Amino acid sequence: xxxxxxxxxxxxxxxxxxxxxxxxxxxxxxxxxxxxxxxxxxxxxxxxxxxxxxxxxxxxxxxxxxxxxxxxxxxxxxxxxxxxxxxxxxxxxxxxxxxxxxxxxxxxxxxxxxxxxxxxxxxxxxxxxxxxxxxxxxxxxxxxxxxxxxxxxxxxxxxxxxxxxxxxxxxxxxxxxxxxxxxxxxxxxxxxxxxxxxxxxxxxxxxxxxxxxxxxxxxxxxxxxxxxxxxxxxxxxxxxxxxxxxxxxxxxxxxx
Ligand code: SF4
Numbered sequence: 001x002x003x004x005x006x007x008x009x010x011x012x013x014x015x016x017x018x019x020x021x022x023x024x025x026x027x028x029x030x031x032x033x034x035x036x037x038x039x040x041x042x043x044x045x046x047x048x049x050x051x052x053x054x055x056x057x058x059x060x061x062x063x064x065x066x067x068x069x070x071x072x073x074x075x076x077x078x079x080x081x082x083x084x085x086x087x088x089x090x091x092x093x094x095x096x097x098x099x100x101x102x103x104x105x106x107x108x109x110x111x112x113x114x115x116x117x118x119x120x121x122x123x124x125x126x127x128x129x130x131x132x133x134x135x136x137x138x139x140x141x142x143x144x145x146x147x148x149x150x151x152x153x154x155x156x157x158x159x160x161x162x163x164x165x166x167x168x169x170x171x172x173x174x175x176x177x178x179x180x181x182x183x184x185x186x187x188x189x190x191x192x193x194x195x196x197x198x199x200x201x202x203x204x205x206x207x208x209x210x211x212x213x214x215x216x217x218x219x220x221x222x223x224x225x226x227x228x229x230x231x232x233x234x235x236x237x238x239x240x241x242x243x244x245x246x247x248x249x250x251x252x253x254x255x256x
Contacts, residue, residue: 019075078114190231
């Protein structure tokens with residue numbers, strides 16, 4: 001459990017899974033290597049929360065709180081939409097866990113059938129898109145479902161999501177050495193996002209056993225960030241807490 005609770009001072013973010021394995025087969029992702037075993041039921045998603053709360057009560061009893069939920073564990077959340085939706089309704093309901101809508105973030109690889117349902121059925125929670133490249137060809141290599149649901153269609157759908165004041169779409173960008181970390185990649189990403197309510201999360205790739213990709217140099221990460229900032233985009237470089245235990249994003253594998 002401690003692997004899935006990400007601490008910041010005495011506040012914690014819980015990383016939730018929605019499936020065992022994943023059907024999306026992203027080429028950078030450890031989870032994707034095992035394929036989809038099954039969807040999780042709503043109670044199994046809620047169960048992760050209950051276990052986390054109990055773990056905190058037992059092992060961090062002095063004022064440590066679970067503050068945020070992020071669906072960034074195993075699985076493509078929007079591929080298990082009905083269970084995800086029901087779990088969120090329980091998380092949000094005052095008779096459930098009464099978590100604020102702004103404290104929940106769902107991350108997707110760009111599963112368009114789920115995004116099409118989002119506006120009607122997903123009531124104001126935050127959305128994060130795994131962007132990883134502004135170019136369709138490169139994205140095809142990283143996220144195979146991009147061939148079926150191209151980035152242009154995904155972005156068009158996301159652009160139609162109504163946002164509250166100060167609400168942003170999070171665009172996650174996995175930085176991979178000699179693949180998508182160049183100055184041209186950075187400028188094309190800046191151009192793509194410059195008019196949007198966007199926050200960019202840069203995630204330096206965490207190598208896993210057998211992966212074909214490498215982590216970029218720190219200097220290149222900083223250059224990429226400063227180019228995006230020149231387009232007036234807020235940019236964060238995600239820390240790699242958990243990479244030593246293979247629990248950073250895209251590294252969960254039930255074979256471990
Ligand atoms: S990155 Fe996410 S969507 Fe892609 S294979 Fe891994 S778990 Fe699935």
